[in-house]
Amino acid sequence: MTRIGTVLRAPFTVRTWRELLHVLLGGVLGLLALAYLIALAVALVLGLTVVGTVLLAGLFAGTWLFALAESGRARVLLGMEVPRPDPYRAPQPGFTGWVRGALKDRESWRRVAYLQLAALAGVLQAYVTALVWAEALGMVSYPLWYRLLPVANGHHGDPLGGFYPDTIPLPIAAAGLVLLVVAAWVTRGFAQLDRLRIRALLNPPRLRERVEVLERQRRQAAVQSTSQLRRLERDLHDGAQVRLVALALELGRARDDLDSGSDLAGAAARVAAAHEESKLVLAELRELARGIYPAVLTDLGLDGAVPLLTARCPVPAEAEVDLPSRPPGPVESTAYFCVSELLANVAKHSGAARAAVRITASGGILRVSVDDDGRGGAAAGALGGLAGLADRAASAGGTLTVDSPAGGPTRILVELPCES
Numbered sequence: 001m002t003r004i005g006t007v008l009r010a011p012f013t014v015r016t017w018r019e020l021l022h023v024l025l026g027g028v029l030g031l032l033a034l035a036y037l038i039a040l041a042v043a044l045v046l047g048l049t050v051v052g053t054v055l056l057a058g059l060f061a062g063t064w065l066f067a068l069a070e071s072g073r074a075r076v077l078l079g080m081e082v083p084r085p086d087p088y089r090a091p092q093p094g095f096t097g098w099v100r101g102a103l104k105d106r107e108s109w110r111r112v113a114y115l116q117l118a119a120l121a122g123v124l125q126a127y128v129t130a131l132v133w134a135e136a137l138g139m140v141s142y143p144l145w146y147r148l149l150p151v152a153n154g155h156h157g158d159p160l161g162g163f164y165p166d167t168i169p170l171p172i173a174a175a176g177l178v179l180l181v182v183a184a185w186v187t188r189g190f191a192q193l194d195r196l197r198i199r200a201l202l203n204p205p206r207l208r209e210r211v212e213v214l215e216r217q218r219r220q221a222a223v224q225s226t227s228q229l230r231r232l233e234r235d236l237h238d239g240a241q242v243r244l245v246a247l248a249l250e251l252g253r254a255r256d257d258l259d260s261g262s263d264l265a266g267a268a269a270r271v272a273a274a275h276e277e278s279k280l281v282l283a284e285l286r287e288l289a290r291g292i293y294p295a296v297l298t299d300l301g302l303d304g305a306v307p308l309l310t311a312r313c314p315v316p317a318e319a320e321v322d323l324p325s326r327p328p329g330p331v332e333s334t335a336y337f338c339v340s341e342l343l344a345n346v347a348k349h350s351g352a353a354r355a356a357v358r359i360t361a362s363g364g365i366l367r368v369s370v371d372d373d374g375r376g377g378a379a380a381g382a383l384g385g386l387a388g389l390a391d392r393a394a395s396a397g398g399t400l401t402v403d404s405p406a407g408g409p410t411r412i413l414v415e416l417p418c419e420s
Contacts, residue, residue, distance in 0.1 A: 010184035019191035020129065022077035026118070026194065027126020029069060034119040036066070040112065057102035061088040063111035067202055070118070074198050078191060082202060114201040121197070125190040132183040139176025250274040297336050301326050302359055309340055310357055314347045315372070317355040327366055327418045334396045335359065335368050338389055338414045342370040345386075350374025350410060366398075366418035369411060376408035386412070 010016050040059050046052025067085040074080040088102055102108060254271045297305045303321050310317035326332070339357055346355045352374030359368050378386065379402060390400040398416035 007185070008181060010188065011180045013184075016184045016187060018077045020133070020187050022073060022194065023129045023187055023190050024126050025073060025077075026122035026190075027130075029066070029073075030119050030122025030126065033066065033115040033122065036063075037112075037115055037119055053103075054099060057099040060105065060108040060112070061102045063108050063115065064088060066115060066118075067111050070114070070198065071202060074194070074202075078195060078198075080195060080198065082198060085202070110201050114197065117197055117201070121193065125193070129183070129187055129190060132179070132186055136176050136179035136183045140173050140180060142172045142176065143170060297332065302332055302335060305336055306339055306357060306359060309336075309343055310355075313343045313355065315343075315350075315352050315355050317343060317346070317357060319357045321359045323359065323361050323366075325361075327361065327416075330396060331366055331416050331418050334392060334398070334416060335366060335414065338368055338393065338400075339370065341389055342412055345378070346370070346372045346374065349378075350408075352408075352410075361418055364418060366416045368414040368416070371409060371411045373409045375406075376404045376410050377406050378402055378404035378410050378412070389414070 036059070040056070043052050043056035043059055047056055064085050064087050071082040071085060074082045085107075088105060088108065251271070251274050254268075254274065302323065306321050307319045310319040327335070339359075343355065343357070346352055350372045352372035355370065355372040357368070357370050359366070361367070386400065386402060393400045393414050393416060396416050398414060401413045401415075402410075403413070404410035
């Protein structure tokens with residue numbers, strides 16, 4: 001009975017009406033695709049000329065607009081997870097490289113194949129669907145309007161030219177209900193064919209998609225490493241180097257005093273000042289080394305390093321680390337620096353009274369959450385510190401999610417892929 005009920009309820013579900021709109025819009029896009037294919041054919045005929053070659057390349061590159069419309073239609077009306085297509089980008093610089101790349105682009109060829117199917121199947125499916133639904137709705141509503149039709153031979157005519165006896169409008173309406181169910185399932189069948197076609201020709205291959213993700217992570221890692229090197233160079237130049245120069249000057253003056261024997265007390269004072277300066281240099285170098293890769297993380301792992309971070313935080317913070325095993329080094333360091341930076345943000349910007357850090361791992365994902373009861377309003381803007389943390393997480397294949405409504409509280413979740 002459940003299956004029968006599902007079949008009979010099909011015309012009255014939101015899914016069916018969304019798929020009906022999808023199929024009917026497919027007819028409109030199919031006509032546009034047909035016009036686009038005609039333009040491609042004209043450009044192909046003119047392909048022996050420079051103008052024809054450029055036109056053909058431009059039309060190939062422009063197929064992403066159809067892919068954009070189709071992917072949006074599939075996401076909204078069919079509930080499919082179709083990635084948003086990217087515009088064509090020339091693999092080589094220059095106008096000639098752009099034209100050659102467009103004509104050789106595999107995605108453009110796949111989209112041209114999709115246009116051919118859309119022009120044929122889209123128009124045909126929309127026509128059949130519209131015809132079946134119109135006939136079904138006309139038959140269902142026949143008892144309401146059949147008396148308005150002209151009479152011939154004692155009977156009222158129907159819109160298709162036939163004649164129904166005036167004494168059986170209700171059976172005709174009942175037959176219309178059956179046809180309505182058929183129309184709903186015809187629509188669903190066409191929508192399923194569209195799903196298959198979209199998956200086959202518009203979804204990028206999984207291998208290619210994975211390669212694109214890895215390339216994006218590699219670029220983000222390169223940007224991160226470059227920014228870290230620049231920060232290290234700046235800190236060394238503006239901090240430790242300046243202190244070392246001052247230390248060398250003090251020692252030089254003390255040596256001159258000792259050589260001349262004129263001011264032994266002054267030489268002792270300069271040596272004492274140089275000694276204090278050397279302590280500051282050592283402390284600063286330790287801080288820089290901790291920023292590269294903290295020794296405590298190497299020795300104790302996240303279990304021991306994170307509680308030390310929370311202990312040094314000016315805002316009272318709790319740490320809970322529950323890991324079944326020690327993560328790989330890159331994941332561990334990324335998690336550590338994310339916690340360090342997030343706690344620093346809590347202390348500087350949140351106005352919080354308390355904070356909490358929780359680190360867990362399950363399903364191959366390491367999750368780092370930092371919560372505070374501050375004023376909220378944090379966002380991963382393009383120029384903010386959270387954007388840098390998001391890039392750091394992305395370079396490790398992870399994500400950063402910010403939940404910080406105005407007035408607080410704030411939760412920032414970092415998820416990193418973690419294979420034991």
